[in-house]
Amino acid sequence: MDTRAQTPQDFAVGVSVLLVTIIGVLAFVQGSAVGVYESPDVQRNQPIADRAATYLVENHSVEGTRNLIRYNTSGGVNASLNKDVASHSGTLGGVKSSAGLDTATQRRTNASLNVTVVNASSLKAGTRDPAVDGHGQRLAWGPSVDGRTNVATTSRVVKLTNATDQCDPVCWLVVRVW
Numbered sequence: 001m002d003t004r005a006q007t008p009q010d011f012a013v014g015v016s017v018l019l020v021t022i023i024g025v026l027a028f029v030q031g032s033a034v035g036v037y038e039s040p041d042v043q044r045n046q047p048i049a050d051r052a053a054t055y056l057v058e059n060h061s062v063e064g065t066r067n068l069i070r071y072n073t074s075g076g077v078n079a080s081l082n083k084d085v086a087s088h089s090g091t092l093g094g095v096k097s098s099a100g101l102d103t104a105t106q107r108r109t110n111a112s113l114n115v116t117v118v119n120a121s122s123l124k125a126g127t128r129d130p131a132v133d134g135h136g137q138r139l140a141w142g143p144s145v146d147g148r149t150n151v152a153t154t155s156r157v158v159k160l161t162n163a164t165d166q167c168d169p170v171c172w173l174v175v176r177v178w
Helices: 008-028 040-060 077-087 093-098 120-125
Strands: 113-119 152-160 171-177
Touching: 040 077, 040 093, 040 113, 040 152, 040 171, 077 093, 093 113, 113 120
Parallel strands: none
Antiparallel strands: 113 171, 152 171
8 A cells, every 4th residue: 555645845846836837927928917016108108119219220220230320421310310309399209200109199198209329338337328429419319308207218229330439339229208
């Protein structure tokens, strides 16, 4: 007659399998347990920030390269965003329109947008201060995000053409939406 009961090893394996299953379900379910604590504004604006960043990288990249952004050239990001800010009273209305982000409905407001290029030395120091080009211009466009809460942020790793030592080795293109 076999009188063997559950051993501590059986119990440990069973509990481990149960815990891995529960953690896996929580990690892969849309709007997981962590998402409940995010602001609804951030959840609503995150796709807008993602789309704007993707639009900027795709439309200002050097042909045939990945994430190498034209900076001080014809059709470069600097000239394009400076023109956009000047023609839309300090906002990035042209980027929002071109990227399809200017649709306001009852459920979605017309979001504000800020684009900043942050260089590697700022990131190493633990800040996200805008880079400064060779002419002393800060690489930030759109309204300031200082003092704002519930800001959705998306970053893309990029390099800039025709920029003096700004992206050594890389920069971040940071898009903020509120």
